[in-house]
Amino acid sequence: MSNMTRSLIALLPVSTLTLLQFSSGKAIRFVAFFSALPILFGAIYRVGDIDDSPDVFFAGVVLSTVFGTLLPIATLILATSAFRDEIDDRTMVYLVIKPVSRFRIVAEKYLAVTESTILALWLGVIATWIIISGTSMPDTIEVLVAAIVATLAGVAAYSAVFIAVSLLVPRALIVGILYTIIWESLLSRFIPGVWTLSVRHYVDSIFVRLYNDPGVTLDNSVQLYAAFPAILIMIGLSFGLATLRLRTMDFE
Amino acid sequence: MATSAAPTAPTSTEHQGPTIQVTQVSKFYGDVVAVSDITFSLAPGVTALLGPNGAGKSTMLEMLTGLLRPSAGKIEILGRSVRGDRDLYRYVGLVPEQEHMYPFLTGREFLYLNAVMQEVSDPEAAAQRSLETVELTEDGDRKLGGYSKGMRQRAKIGAALVHDPQVLLMDEPLSGTDPLQRLRTIELIQRLGDQGRTVLVSSHVLDEVERFADRILVIVNGKLAAAGDFRAIRERMDEQASKIRVRSTEPRRFASALIQDDSVAAVSIVTDEGAEPSIRVEASNVRAFYRSVAAVAAREDITLYEVAALDDSLTSVFTYVVGR
Structure with a gap:
């Protein structure tokens, strides 16, 4: 056992275990693949005849592709894998018959999901930004910072929501995909007021407000002082539900 | 270990x-x-x-x-x-x-x-x-x-x-x-x-x-x-039928004598290749059988070599309990 593994297990046993599980499983490969997809748009921008400035084009890719699809799906894959795999193969027994609080198990799983997803998405976003911006990178750094912060907020919120979903329903992956498509992409856009319960709307708002460019706008965008607390509330509620569920569920 | x-x-x-x-x-x-x-x-x-x-x-x-x-x-x-x-x-x-x-x-x-x-x-x-x-x-x-x-x-x-x-x-x-x-x-x-x-x-x-x-x-x-x-x-199973192996002289005559006893439900002669025939007793009351077997042998002038329970094991207990 290496010193690093020993230290990580001693500090964060459940997180370390989950990260090792991810590194030996298929889910992380899917997430890496999804996270690299925006690079294609970067390549199209470089070879195509597109009039948009690099920062506006990058903002479009981030809002439509990253926040609209990749971020929720990538987070969903790892968040559902974190608990569901262990519940299904019954290795959860090794975690829950310990004098460790259920909250800590949820929190450490959350940390592992967030770390893995954010790393993969950030790499994809930064690579895309580098390709699109080319030599004008110094002039477009603000849009990258906005994308990085908003991605972090989105991963933080979706991880908590999907971890709770994975503990509450058996087919969490399907439910999560339906939630992303129906609630986040359709209902929150077309039914007034639904956006107040949409993670995506807050993530989009954070991005648009941080970037603060007249060429990139969003209907009903929320102020930063409202968006961050809203995301924190979603995380808190999801944590509460997940912990409660883990405390009361049967492991057969 | x-x-x-x-x-x-x-x-x-x-x-x-x-x-x-x-x-x-x-x-x-x-x-x-x-x-x-x-x-x-x-x-x-x-x-x-x-x-x-x-x-x-x-x-x-x-x-x-x-x-x-x-x-x-x-x-x-x-x-x-x-x-x-x-x-x-x-x-x-x-x-x-x-x-x-x-x-x-x-x-x-x-x-x-x-x-x-x-x-x-x-x-x-x-x-x-x-x-x-x-x-x-x-x-x-x-x-x-x-x-x-x-x-x-x-x-x-x-x-x-x-x-x-x-x-x-x-x-x-x-x-x-x-x-x-x-x-x-x-x-x-x-x-x-x-x-x-x-x-x-x-x-x-x-x-x-x-x-x-x-x-x-x-x-x-x-x-x-x-x-x-x-x-x-x-x-506690003793009042239930139980199988016992008996080795003795003149097993066939002894088997005929044992079947007369109230504690015995059935007897059979088991002939294993290369071995002396033995008697397999199915006792309806094991304790009563153990008390009477020596007396029957003495009365019939039979020498007993062995009286051994065949199912005095956890398996028999389990089978008995499960099948009850």
């Missing part, structure tokens, strides 16, 4: 009385009754949990560890309810039945992880001690994914022992082990019981169970069919 397990069970509380108390526990799945109104208590020592497949043994063990909530009734370990009291797991170890483990961890990492999560003061030393106890020291740095079934079984036992629990619940711990490891595991279980721990072992391997557990709990169709010292249960 090596002898490095802690010499005495840790003391968790000032609890007096049974270590495990199960009171009128039932588990339903809709209309299906998995466990029905079971009551028993366990004290330190080794107890075997027996029953046919699907009888409810695993459900019972899962309820005992708090993994499953009973539909009715109460389960206490060391006087504390098992659900919602995570601190109790400092004193309880479980060897689960399922084979899935973490294939990417080495045996040592797996035990170290369990020791860390049990919050033992020196997890590295605890993991090493457990590896030695289950004789996995040489393979400790190999991945669990490359372990044989028997080795994984030993790793699970090691994980359950890493915090020196006072109560140990083992679901089929002999499954998948080779004969030598089975012997060592049995010795380990005996030793754990002798150290004052309360050990409950679910098993199908009745011959082995007989060697490490004096007390049994038999669950049939979700109900407790028998509980207690299996030899005492065997005694």
Whole structure:
């Protein structure tokens, strides 16, 4: 056992275990693949005849592709894998018959999901930004910072929501995909007021407000002082539900 | 197994009385009754949990560890309810039945992880001690994914022992082990019981169970069919038909005399190749037969060589209880 593994297990046993599980499983490969997809748009921008400035084009890719699809799906894959795999193969027994609080198990799983997803998405976003911006990178750094912060907020919120979903329903992956498509992409856009319960709307708002460019706008965008607390509330509620569920569920 | 397990069970509380108390526990799945109104208590020592497949043994063990909530009734370990009291797991170890483990961890990492999560003061030393106890020291740095079934079984036992629990619940711990490891595991279980721990072992391997557990709990169709010292249960079977082998001079004449006795239901002559014929007696009342067999032999001027019960074993007890 290496010193690093020993230290990580001693500090964060459940997180370390989950990260090792991810590194030996298929889910992380899917997430890496999804996270690299925006690079294609970067390549199209470089070879195509597109009039948009690099920062506006990058903002479009981030809002439509990253926040609209990749971020929720990538987070969903790892968040559902974190608990569901262990519940299904019954290795959860090794975690829950310990004098460790259920909250800590949820929190450490959350940390592992967030770390893995954010790393993969950030790499994809930064690579895309580098390709699109080319030599004008110094002039477009603000849009990258906005994308990085908003991605972090989105991963933080979706991880908590999907971890709770994975503990509450058996087919969490399907439910999560339906939630992303129906609630986040359709209902929150077309039914007034639904956006107040949409993670995506807050993530989009954070991005648009941080970037603060007249060429990139969003209907009903929320102020930063409202968006961050809203995301924190979603995380808190999801944590509460997940912990409660883990405390009361049967492991057969 | 090596002898490095802690010499005495840790003391968790000032609890007096049974270590495990199960009171009128039932588990339903809709209309299906998995466990029905079971009551028993366990004290330190080794107890075997027996029953046919699907009888409810695993459900019972899962309820005992708090993994499953009973539909009715109460389960206490060391006087504390098992659900919602995570601190109790400092004193309880479980060897689960399922084979899935973490294939990417080495045996040592797996035990170290369990020791860390049990919050033992020196997890590295605890993991090493457990590896030695289950004789996995040489393979400790190999991945669990490359372990044989028997080795994984030993790793699970090691994980359950890493915090020196006072109560140990083992679901089929002999499954998948080779004969030598089975012997060592049995010795380990005996030793754990002798150290004052309360050990409950679910098993199908009745011959082995007989060697490490004096007390049994038999669950049939979700109900407790028998509980207690299996030899005492065997005694209670004496009024039931039982098979006995008798070797004597003139077996055919002696068989004719025995069939006249009220305690005998049937006799037959067994002729094994290369051996003297023997008499197989099916006694309707074993105790009465044992009292009269010598008298009949004396009356008929027959010399007795052997009177031996053919089914004085846990298997016969189990068959009797299950078939009742």
